[in-house]
Amino acid sequence: MTWDLHKLFQKHSREINRFLRRRGHTPETAADLTHDTFLRVLVSAPKESEGEDNPRAYLFKVSKNISLNYQRRERLVRFADLDGDDVGELVDPAPSAETVVYSRQCLDQVEVALAELPERTRKAFEMSRLGERTIADISKELNLSKTRTWGLIHEAYRHLLKRVDDF
Known part of the structure; x- marks a missing residue:
């Protein structure tokens, strides 16, 4: 079984994005997870033996799993929002060894x-x-x-x- 991912993306990406946003994700995160969904299907599409003949349902199943994994990871790892000034303090001003040699x-x-x-x-x-x-x-x-x-x-x-x- 081969699916035309380009057509599937054009047809279902908006509704998957809306689905993910309804699950509580920000628009940016929903867009990232939508792309991750199609990337996951591209990398490992279902095998014929699995009997997946409904691409839309499979895409929603994958996006739900990706969403759950993302939410679990968010609960386990604390992230801090940094503004531009704070990020500057994290950057090491010293050049890398490769830069020095070059x-x-x-x-x-x-x-x-x-x-x-x-x-x-x-x-x-x-x-x-x-x-x-x-x-x-x-x-x-x-x-x-x-x-x-x-x-x-x-x-x-x-x-x-x-x-x-x-x-």
Whole structure:
């Protein structure tokens, strides 16, 4: 026996949702449980030997069981509603080990890419990005025009974009 779940969903999802809401679930929870119902049927549809030839009744039976399981779980485990400020306190601000390793690899790539640049280009870029200096200050120190100084910095950016994974 094969059921067309797409048609079943279109035909019965609203009434299953209403059924779950009448059982006391919030609209959001009812929507989640409705989807869980169809997912459960998708994963393990009844076997022919079980004699389920009424898909609507089977869907309601599954949704009732899912609802009961959800309500049992709610009684056993206490949940607390947190607002945005409280959630921020739970988050660990430290980066994960993978993030640290990846960032170090990117920094190594930046170091190699900067070493490949001509001296004047590298110096202009470092003065701009690391020294937080203006184009006018850099052009005076390097004895270049502002346009040429900007061109060197732009050239360094293009080189870094080619050579570094996430720049």
